[in-house]
Structure formats: structure tokens, C-alpha cells
Amino acid sequence: MAAASVMQPPAAAWQELHRICPVRWPKVSVRTDHTRHIAHLMVTPATVRPVCLWLFGEAGYHFATLVAEEFDGTWHLTYVFYDPASHGWAYVELRQPLAQTSVISIGDTVHAADWHERETEDLFGLRFEGHPKLGEFVLHENWPEGINPMRKQFDARAPFAHHQQKTVWEPPTIVEAPGAFIMPIGPVYSDFAESAHFVIETTGEDMLRVLPRFFYKYRGVEKIAEGQTTERVLLLAERFSGSSAFAHGFAFCRAMESLCETGVPPRARVLRSVFAELERLRHHVAVIAGICASTGLAVAQAQGASLEEDLLRLTAQVCGHRYLFGVLKPGGLTLAPDARCLDLLRERAHALNLRLEKLYAGLRYSSSFLDRLEDVGLIRAEVVKAFGLVGPVARASGGAADLRKLFRYGAYEQVDFAVPTETQGDGYARLRILFQEAAQSAAIIERLLDDVPDGPVCAEVIPRAGAALGFAEAPLGATFHWLRLDAAERVQRYRISTPSFRNWHAFRVAVEHFSFQDFPIVLATFGLSNAECDR
Amino acid sequence: MFNWFYTGLKAGIRTTPYPKKADMAPGISPGRPRATRLDAQVAEALTMRCPTGALIKHQGGVDVDYRHCVHCARCRRNTGTQVMDWSQDYDWGVLSAHAERAGHRFRDIFGRSLHIRFLDAGACGACMSEARQLNNPYYNIHRLGFFITPTPRDADILLVAGPVTDAMRIPLQKTYAAMPEPKRVVAMGVCALSGGVFGPSFISAGGVADVIPVDVLVPGCPPPPLAILHGLLLAVERTMPSRLTTHAAETEA
Numbered sequence: 077m078a079a080a081s082v083m084q085p086p087a088a089a090w091q092e093l094h095r096i097c098p099v100r101w102p103k104v105s106v107r108t109d110h111t112r113h114i115a116h117l118m119v120t121p122a123t124v125r126p127v128c129l130w131l132f133g134e135a136g137y138h139f140a141t142l143v144a145e146e147f148d149g150t151w152h153l154t155y156v157f158y159d160p161a162s163h164g165w166a167y168v169e170l171r172q173p174l175a176q177t178s179v180i181s182i183g184d185t186v187h188a189a190d191w192h193e194r195e196t197e198d199l200f201g202l203r204f205e206g207h208p209k210l211g212e213f214v215l216h217e218n219w220p221e222g223i224n225p226m227r228k229q230f231d232a233r234a235p236f237a238h239h240q241q242k243t244v245w246e247p248p249t250i251v252e253a254p255g256a257f258i259m260p261i262g263p264v265y266s267d268f269a270e271s272a273h274f275v276i277e278t279t280g281e282d283m284l285r286v287l288p289r290f291f292y293k294y295r296g297v298e299k300i301a302e303g304q305t306t307e308r309v310l311l312l313a314e315r316f317s318g319s320s321a322f323a324h325g326f327a328f329c330r331a332m333e334s335l336c337e338t339g340v341p342p343r344a345r346v347l348r349s350v351f352a353e354l355e356r357l358r359h360h361v362a363v364i365a366g367i368c369a370s371t372g373l374a375v376a377q378a379q380g381a382s383l384e385e386d387l388l389r390l391t392a393q394v395c396g397h398r399y400l401f402g403v404l405k406p407g408g409l410t411l412a413p414d415a416r417c418l419d420l421l422r423e424r425a426h427a428l429n430l431r432l433e434k435l436y437a438g439l440r441y442s443s444s445f446l447d448r449l450e451d452v453g454l455i456r457a458e459v460v461k462a463f464g465l466v467g468p469v470a471r472a473s474g475g476a477a478d479l480r481k482l483f484r485y486g487a488y489e490q491v492d493f494a495v496p497t498e499t500q501g502d503g504y505a506r507l508r509i510l511f512q513e514a515a516q517s518a519a520i521i522e523r524l525l526d527d528v529p530d531g532p533v534c535a536e537v538i539p540r541a542g543a544a545l546g547f548a549e550a551p552l553g554a555t556f557h558w559l560r561l562d563a564a565e566r567v568q569r570y571r572i573s574t575p576s577f578r579n580w581h582a583f584r585v586a587v588e589h590f591s592f593q594d595f596p597i598v599l600a601t602f603g604l605s606n607a608e609c610d611r
Numbered sequence: 612m613f614n615w616f617y618t619g620l621k622a623g624i625r626t627t628p629y630p631k632k633a634d635m636a637p638g639i640s641p642g643r644p645r646a647t648r649l650d651a652q653v654a655e656a657l658t659m660r661c662p663t664g665a666l667i668k669h670q671g672g673v674d675v676d677y678r679h680c681v682h683c684a685r686c687r688r689n690t691g692t693q694v695m696d697w698s699q700d701y702d703w704g705v706l707s708a709h710a711e712r713a714g715h716r717f718r719d720i721f722g723r724s725l726h727i728r729f730l731d732a733g734a735c736g737a738c739m740s741e742a743r744q745l746n747n748p749y750y751n752i753h754r755l756g757f758f759i760t761p762t763p764r765d766a767d768i769l770l771v772a773g774p775v776t777d778a779m780r781i782p783l784q785k786t787y788a789a790m791p792e793p794k795r796v797v798a799m800g801v802c803a804l805s806g807g808v809f810g811p812s813f814i815s816a817g818g819v820a821d822v823i824p825v826d827v828l829v830p831g832c833p834p835p836p837l838a839i840l841h842g843l844l845l846a847v848e849r850t851m852p853s854r855l856t857t858h859a860a861e862t863e864a
């Protein structure tokens with residue numbers, strides 16, 4: 077799958093790309109943006125694939141996102157990569173006329189781009205030549221062929237009536253084995269599950285093949301953002317994935333601030349990181365409670381759920397909202413909590429972390445619980461690399477990338493912390509990572525609150541036309557928000573690449589060949605969100 | 612083996628006294644703006660600030676349309692003027708116009724035991740999370756005779772969150788059809804009430820009532836657990852609708 081060579085090649089730092097690339101590919105020109113640490117690689121239809129494959133396979137770059145834009149009567153395709161070694165970015169930029177609707181696929185090697193290409197094909201009608209599996213992906217069988225909602229001429233506001241045709245979906249191929257049968261799950265299933273569909277093929281015990289179908293919750297966020305004010309789009313950024321609202325709002329604001337070169341005041345920088353960690357803490361506690369529930373450990377689940385509720389209440393006391401909606405704005409924050417409030421946060425975060433430690437200790441000595449998690453839902457390190465997995469799922473399988481650490485954005489340059497990693501890659505490793513990260517979030521909160529700078533919490537943002545990328549380490553992993561504004565300060569393109577989108581891609585790898593009753597447990601240890609994936 | 616039994620006993624009882632008594636624990640509700648007396652200029656300024664058009668200016672001040680308010684707090688912070696009054700309540704449920712017209716009695720049949728099917732019709736995760744809290748020891752809805760059921764065939768109430776995306780329209784209709792009569796539908800969260808920040812659009816309906824009849828509306832973004840509980844109690848006539856019903860109940864459902 078991955079074409080990575082075994083030998084560690086010499087580092088190709090982002091500052092060096094303008095020297096290296098034109099030598100290898102004379103048609104590729106490079107412009108370096110020293111303030112934002114970006115090498116812009118202008119490629120041609122023939123060089124896009126070799127350049128991307130080289131960045132990913134040999135130069136050690138990670139794939140961040142693929143942004144397709146219909147802009148100025150041209151296709152603009154931007155493949156965003158980042159280098160964990162030199163802490164910089166490579167934007168591989170391809171321009172071609174609108175009439176030219178095919179592009180060479182990179183998804184077979186840069187597997188992380190596979191779903192990005194399928195999504196782009198479905199929504200823009202761009203064909204990725206060489207991609208093995210294009211067609212129905214985001215838009216389901218009811219959606220008419222050939223209508224691509226992300227195209228500029230498609231009107232997002234008007235209800236799009238097409239419900240007359242009720243075609244029935246069937247899996248493209250089925251497993252043929254003695255006694256094999258199909259067990260469909262969803263889209264409406266379980267007590268409080270998000271809407272998603274899994275076609276499980278089994279002979280009774282082992283899941284031979286699992287075919288997930290997502291995007292039941294596709295709300296077209298990227299499309300409905302177009303033409304809106306940034307004020308409105310911030311509401312969307314915060315609300316498309318409520319369980320990690322702050323992280324996504326944060327990435328959106330950072331895109332604005334990068335574009336407009338806004339300096340966020342020190343007080344806001346620190347408090348943003350505090351709130352981001354508060355969200356991570358609550359998020360992980362909720363996932364942990366979910367894992368306990370999936371194994372039927374009722375008391376531990378109740379403890380986890382109580383902790384979650386306590387964190388929600390604490391968040392509301394400090395930020396006025398249980399899920400941190402309405403706290404962020406481009407340039408800083410909308411609220412300035414007073415010293416008493418921050419003391420409360422410090423104290424409670426500490427106390428709650430002690431309770432969390434107790435829960436962890438209890439679970440580690442519950443052999444019947446561990447039996448359900450150990451060696452279940454394995455993700456190997458090669459899968460992390462090939463699928464570009466992110467967040468706790470990747471870190472449980474040896475992947476250490478963490479944008480907080482790599483780019484030390486916001487106040488993360490002020491705190492020193494190690495990124496927890498495990499190598500087993502099973503359900504238990506993921507649980508351990510969640511506990512370690514939650515504890516670390518509590519510790520970062522305490523440390524940052526030791527010394528909160530005085531001053532304003534918001535700087536003025538002077539909007540300008542152009543595009544920029546904002547990123548943040550969301551609770552489930554790296555998130556990338558691409559924002560393009562026009563001269564009238566309206567959003568022209570908003571592209572959201574989320575960790576759930578990335579990690580769901582590999583979910584089937586983790587469940588296949590495990591037994592049927594492991595399914596809910598692997599699902600819980602992945603802890604992914606469909607709202608975040610589907611957008 | 613760790614002794615979970617003992618741990619459970621030691622944790623003691625945390626359950627809210629609601630609905631017997633009000634629960635005033637800090638952070639239990641984000642609160643919401645409520646109709647405020649303001650002079651014309653301030654009213655104008657605040658109405659302009661609201662990104663969802665939830666504030667409605669009238670002669671003596673400003674009213675709130677709870678079908679659209681997303682708790683963004685822009686009318687509460689950094690306005691430089693007087694701000695909207697903020698109520699810390701959570702009894703937010705109101706009856707839809709459809710339910711008021713129908714006037715059916717539900718309490719006689721289901722007064723004490725009730726099965727609820729939750730359905731995610733494109734919710735963001737915050738609504739789902741708040742609904743999930745109903746099962747945690749703080750809220751423990753079992754004590755009130757409410758049970759969450761995984762199958763619509765057992766369900767008396769359908770609790771729906773989300774604006775109803777295109778792909779969830781048919782599953783929602785099917786789930787509703789599979790429920791035995793009598794049944795009621797509780798729509799929770801502004802997305803389910805009006806489409807919220809997402810709908811109506813090319814891919815989302817403008818709320819649940821566009822697809823199936825709705826009986827109880829629980830506004831909020833998201834509604835906190837006690838607001839959802841209030842909506843459920845209201846659906847079986849075990850409580851009274853919210854007093855702050857400005858505009859929310861007037862709309863056809």
C-alpha cells in the first residue's frame with residue numbers, strides 16, 4: 077500500500093523545497109512564504125502525482141487536506157502537506173480550466189487522500205483518474221447523478237426536490253462463503269448512536285467484511301457557508317460538530333487571523349488553550365464513559381458520566397455555555413472571565429482529575445473489562461502512516477503527530493508536555509491514551525492558569541480578500557479549515573477536514589476479522605463522531 | 612477484581628430533585644435571553660447584532676423567537692449598551708400548534724411508564740450528548756418511568772434532534788410509521804425546530820415538522836438535560852408548558 081522506502085531519506089525541509097523541486101521537476105515552480113512557513117509548489121497536471129508521492133513517500137510529509145475550488149473561472153486544487161520535521165507546510169497547487177474535469181489520483185499511495193478524492197468527485201464532479209472507487213459517497217442513492225452541489229452555479233438556499241425517486245441501495249459486492257449472511261446496522265440503531273450504516277458480513281462469529289456507509293448527516297456545511305458573512309460562518313464552525321465545537325471554532329478563527337495577519341492578545345492566547353484543553357478533557361471523559369458502557373460495566377460508566385456532567389457544568393460556569401458555543405471570535409474571545417472564575421476552574425479541574433485517576437486505577441484492575449479491550453480492534457503502525465490517521469487512534473498505534481506540539485500554536489509554546497504514545501494499537505491502548513491525554517489536559521489547564529497575562533481578550537481583525545488555512549488539534553485529532561474571503565468580506569470557500577473523516581476511513585481495518593460482539597467495543601474505543609465526519 | 616459494587620455504593624446519590632423541586636445547581640443550564648424592556652435605540656442595536664434573527668423589536672423592547680436563538684450570547688456580551696435579560700431557567704418545552712389543536716389526552720394511557728426512541732436526524736453531537744446525559748446518575752430518568760428503547764416498535768415517544776438531512780428523511784418517516792399509536796413526537800434543539808443554522812437548505816429540511824407531525828418543541832442550542840426532560844414530561848401532560856413562549860408556539864408545526 078504505502079510506497080515509503082525503508083531507508084530514512086534526507087530531510088526535505090519546507091525552506092529547501094524551492095531548491096529541490098525545480099531540479100527534480102523543471103516544470104514545477106516554488107514560492108516560499110516565510111511568515112507562514114509555506115512552500116507553494118505550482119505543479120502541472122503531469123507533475124501533481126509525482127510531487128505528492130515524493131512528499132508523502134520520501135520526504136516524510138503528512139497529508140493534511142485537499143481543497144478544490146472553482147475560482148476565477150479555473151479549477152484551483154490545493155493539496156496541503158506538512159512536515160513534522162521542519163514544522164512547515166507544502167501546498168501543492170494545481171490550476172486547470174473548468175472544462176478540464178479530470179485529475180490524476182494520488183489516493184492509491186497517499187491513502188489519506190482517498191476519501192478526499194471521493195468526496196471531491198461526488199460534490200464537484202471532478203474525476204480522479206486511476207481511483208478504484210468513485211461514485212456515490214457523500215450523496216446517497218436518492219441524489220440524481222450529475223448534479224454536483226459544490227459547483228458555483230448550484231443554489232444552496234433553495235430546497236432541492238428529488239424525493240420522488242426511491243432507489244434502494246445494495247452493497248456492490250457480497251461475500252460468498254458457506255453460511256455467510258449480511259447483518260445491517262443502522263442508520264437508526266442503538267440507544268443514542270449517531271446515524272450511520274454498517275453492513276456487516278459474517279458467517280456467525282467473525283466479521284468477514286464491514287462496509288460502513290456514512291454521510292447520513294451531510295448538512296452541506298461547506299456549501300451553505302458560501303456567500304455568508306464570517307460572523308454566520310463562525311456559527312457553523314462551532315455547531316457542525318458540537319462535541320468538539322471549540323476546536324473547530326478555534327481552527328476557523330485561526331484561518332481568519334492567518335489571512336488577516338491579526339495578532340491575538342496574550343491573555344486570549346492563554347485562555348483559548350485553557351478552554352481547548354477543557355473541551356478535550358470533557359470529550360475524552362465522555363468517550364471513556366462510552367467505552368465502559370460498551371462493555372457493560374455499569375458502575376464505571378456511571379462514574380464516567382457523572383464526571384462528564386460535572387465538567388459540562390464547570391464549563392457553563394466559566395464560559396456561559398456547556399459546550400463552549402459563543403466563546404470564540406476572530407481576534408480573540410468574547411468573554412473575559414474574572415480571577416474568581418479562573419480560580420474555580422483551576423481548583424475544579426484539579427479535583428476532577430483526581431476522580432478520573434481513581435476511575436483509571438479501578439479499570440486497570442478489572443480483568444473482565446480489560447479482556448474485552450485487549451488485542452481487539454488492532455490498528456498497526458503501517459495503517460497509521462498509509463491512512464494518515466490522527467489523534468488518539470493514531471497515538472495508540474505509535475503515531476505521535478500532534479499539531480499542538482509540532483507547531484506550538486497559541487499558548488502551547490509556553491507549556492512543555494510530552495505527547496503520550498502507545499504501540500499496541502488495540503482497544504486498551506486507545507483507552508490508555510484517552511486517560512493520559514485527559515490527565516495531561518487537566519495538567520496543562522493548571523499550568524496555564526498559574527500565569528494568565530493581563531490585558532484585552534480580543535484584537536481587531538481587519539478583513540481582507542484571500543485564502544488561508546487554520547488548524548488545531550481537536551480532541552479527536554488534527555483538523556484543518558481552509559477559508560477564502562472575497563473583497564466584500566463574504567466567504568467564498570470554506571473547506572473543513574476533520575479527524576473523524578480521516579479515522580473512519582480506517583475503521584473497517586480495525587473491526588474486520590474480529591468477532592461480532594467486539595463491534596460495539598471497537599466503535600467505542602475509536603470514539604469518532606459522524607457529525608464531525610459528515611459535516 | 613476491582614470492587615465496583617462498593618465504589619457504586621460509596622458514590623451515593625447525586626440525582627436531581629427535579630421535577631419535584633427546582634434544581635438550581637450552577638451550570639445545569641446555559642440559560643437563554645428573554646423578552647426585555649429596552650428603549651428603541653438599544654433595541655435596534657441588539658436586534659442588529661443577533662446573527663439568526665431571533666430578536667424581534669417591538670414598541671416596548673425586544674422579544675425572543677426561541678425557534679431561532681442559538682445561544683451565541685452576542686446580545687449578552689460586549690454590546691456596549693444594555694443587554695438582554697438572561698433567564699437561568701430550563702423548563703423550555705412548549706406545545707406545538709398541532710398538539711394544541713389535536714388536544715389529545717396522553718396522560719391517562721402513559722402517565723407512569725413511557726418508552727422513548729431517540730433519533731439523530733443530523734444533530735451536531737451537542738444535542739445528542741445532552742440527551743445521553745438523561746441516563747446518567749444526575750438525571751436518571753428511569754426514576755420517572757422513562758425508558759430509552761432501541762426499537763421504534765416499543766416506543767411511545769420519538770425524540771428527534773437535527774434539522775432532518777436529506778438522507779435521514781426516509782429513516783425518520785419509517786421510524787415514525789413503525790411506532791404504534793398513540794404516539795408523540797418531541798423535537799429538541801433549534802435545528803429540529805427551524806433548521807437552525809443549517810436549514811432549510813438544498814440538503815436539510817427546516818426542522819422535524821417538515822417531515823412528521825410534532826407535538827412538543829424544546830428550544831435550545833443545545834437544550835440542557837432538564838429542558839429535554841421538561842419536554843418529555845410535557846408530552847405526557849405531567850407538567851405545564853414554558854411561560855416564555857413568545858413566538859415559539861405560534862408557529863405551525
Ligand code: SF4
Nearest residue numbers: 661680681683684686
Ligand atoms: S443569544 Fe444569539 S441567537 Fe440568541 S437572541 Fe441573542 S444574539 Fe440572537
